[in-house]
Amino acid sequence: MNNFDQLLIDIRNCKLCDKELPLGARPVVLSSVESKIVIIGQAPGLKVHQSGIPFHDKSGEQLRRWLGVTEEEFYDTANFSIIPMGFCYPGKGVSGDLPPKKICAPTWHPQLLEQLTSVKLILLIGKYAQDYYLKTNTSLTDNVQAFHEYLPTYFPLPHPSPRNNIWKAKNKWFEQEVIPVLQHQVKMILNS
Template sequence: MDVLLHDIQQCTICKDHLPLGPRPVMSAHPESKIVIIGQAPGTKVHASGVPWDDASGKQLRKWLGVTDETFYDATKFAIIPMGFCYPGKGKTGDLPPRHECAPQWHRALLDKLSKVELVILIGLYAQNYYLKDRAKKTLTETVRDYKMYLPTYLPLPHPSPRNRFWLSKNPWFEDEVLPILRQQVKSILNL
């Protein structure tokens, strides 16, 4: 695992497309019990090198019902984005995760994580990549049908503050999905 993590940290396969240069941000440990697969780091996370070290991460930890200490314990959570480096700015936000990362690194990482009991898929990119033809037409439909993906996967929307409109439009998420998410996390981590 140490060799694999080192290789990922040294990765430069898409360096020509990264405006801030390569800086892979992720964490994993052979004992990780829950895997969080998100999109790609933003500029704040790129600068700190700490996964989910931003407002989205704060909201995600609240959704999970865990402290910072628990969240950043790699024996509890592996944090593996679809794109390990900041992809750059687009017209309405950050660009999509680079497409090279997941095929290059995900299988090798997941093969080393033999204790995983749940994979949390955050956002459309992770859901489409892992659920393939089982993903619904929209993120909303996929998240609403979360039960059909359990016990292996639990799809979530992105916890970005920009998703306030989605959250207000879909109150069932907080009422139905978040309690299940917290219960799963609590049970798996023995909290």
């Protein structure tokens, strides 16, 4: 077994915050050293916790539409690694799921990203991922509008959750201006 496979096993067996999680630890990660694009999202929702398959919900359907990829392409780890900020379902909050546990990203992301040497783009989905990686004090909307500034390494996106339909309705420029560039980037990278 190589180091990367052992790392994925270690992540999937992680119990660092098991006692703090309402349903216990069930880390969800999908990755391969061959991956060309990394998706860094928030944390698994309840449906993903139950299935163990990242973005196996309405958010995933929307994200695949934004990326312009099929479900088969999306779950092909030669194409995408899916690495959330928090690997386990954090529980329900007042207005959606609770924030991802803060211990996950610093514990596991550096080890994963160090071995993902084929990566050409990292998608930062939602404010937690953007705050952690972009280290700015700007809003999610400002980050997404300024996506060109973060290329070629990062591409900030809003969360594709149906809860963000209000944001999408207020920011029509996103589907008109950002999505075509995102789809072009993804297509170029996957076809390279």
